[in-house]
Amino acid sequence: MHKKIICCLLFIISIFACVSAYAAEVTDVRWGLDRFNVLRLVVDLDSPPGYNISFQGQTMLVTVNAKLDEKVTRSFKMRSTLAPTMTVEESGGNTVLKLPLARTIGTQDYNAFTLKNDPVTKRPNRLVVDITADKTATPSVVIPKANTSAEKAKAPVTVPKTTTPKTTAKVTVPKKTAVKTEEKKTTKSSFKTDGGLKGKKITLDAGHGGSDPGAIGSNGTREKDVTLKITKKVQELLKKKGAKVSMTRTGDTDVYGPNASDSQELQARVDVAEDNDADAFISIHINSSTNKSVGGFSSYYYPKTNNDARLAQAVQDRLVKNFGLDDLGIRKANFYVNKRCSMPSTLLELAFISNPKEEKLMNSNWYINKLAKSIADGIEDYFK
């Protein structure tokens, strides 16, 4: 009889143990602001979370179906003009992140997703909320652009530059001064698309460089060297035609600096175009394929303005007219540099370094000169 009662009690205890072990718990809350001014909130949990995002007036509420560990910080001051503070509290068994916002935002202004725990990198289960309302360097935000760039200039940079760009070569590093920001307010997002090449601002980007050789041919030709040779020639020709040319690099250097993250390096290239208020941004690359017989030219664009495809086509037309290489055509693609600059832009893949015949061409001066002339002429055609 007593045994049975003890048995029963044991069951009851195990049920409570079972249930309480199952309840999820928030173990940490963090925030960060990236180069694009996107505010990221990260909630660490011990099991995959259920969550909900709602608004109470202008306050954003991120409700996570989990208890809150006592060690978690309850109050944050954030370097965001949109959400300067955040409080974290437990309410009815849920954890609630409260962000009083400076203005109302919509569902398109944030993005939430969960990440499962990763035993390899020892990362816990996470809920990530990206608030993109003040995101910069995207062409979609045309009206508040002047404001956001001004805010960006004022706000302290959260990603510290660990290294500075090499100073041995003359790199067109944008100077971020207050005056520059003022100028930007009026000229930003008003790129010109016609009226001739004279006076137009063109940014040229020689693909790869410095610590990143790009693709390498079977005879050892490096993409970064070929793209630089071509780009410098294009610069010379465009200048002769009266354009104002800025370069992301003029030597064998990384644009942001050695050991930069991939996003720092790519964004630094876009920044050169943005800071020079370029009317067009041309990125010059050489392609590569495991199939050594593949060759030809292709010009890529991201359809963010009505002029991206037109720019790609103008250059592609000149390339295929002047060479007997294959015409792979113009194509839409998600290239970082094309997508994240505000002005019309194209990325040229000028033949294949993996194709021995084309690699040989890349090492001849007449080919480089003719290629540069075709590109410069194509850009001129675009501005007609």
Next chain:
Amino acid sequence: MMKKFLTVLCVVLMTLFAAACTQENNAVLPDANAVADSREHTVTIYRVPADGTEKLYAEKVTVKGDKEELPLLALEALINTKPQSDKLINAFPKGLKIISLTVDKGVAVVNLSKEIYNIEAGSYTEMMLTSAITNTLTEFPEIKKVNFLIEGEKKASIKGHIDLMDAFERDTDIIAK
């Protein structure tokens, strides 16, 4: 009478206990169930052509496993198996692993291992492999968009070309007719 009451109480509690623990078991050990209804399924994956053109070719493959794991099984078939036709290739780097694949509200998050950095340099392969993964996963109606992580982290790109910051949508233009 007391005895009977205790027996009933015991049974009720045992049932509750079993129910609570089954829930836990489901969460921790999905494999046990997977083995139970492991059946053969045909899935469509998208392969890169050997001729180096910017086209993806649909290939039907048979995978074995739980229906709920089909997106992962399709992705693993794409990365780990040889295409049936000589005209298609597997351009994924050797040793590449899918660290995790999660699907939440129509968005799949593919977490690739660092071996992805060993892909052929040049934008062609970057473009083809990200599109191959996206088109393979969006074959499943529950997946509308695909986000990429490398070793658990959001990256701007694999090798400096294709943007990995935003979610990918299905690209039907690239599929060979």
